Amino acid sequence: MKTLAWCSLxxxxxxxxxxxxxL
Incomplete structure (x- = not known):
């Protein structure tokens, strides 16, 4: 779960x- 959070971040x-x- 932690890895997924870091990935999305x-x-x-x-x-x-x-x-x-x-821009």
Whole structure:
């Protein structure tokens, strides 16, 4: 369960970085 939480957190981080790069 902990691994899944970290995975989703990493995905959110990458998405935020991608969004920032798009801007």
């Amino acid at each position: 990493a995905v959110l981080l990458v998405a935020a970085l991608a969004g920032g790069a798009a």
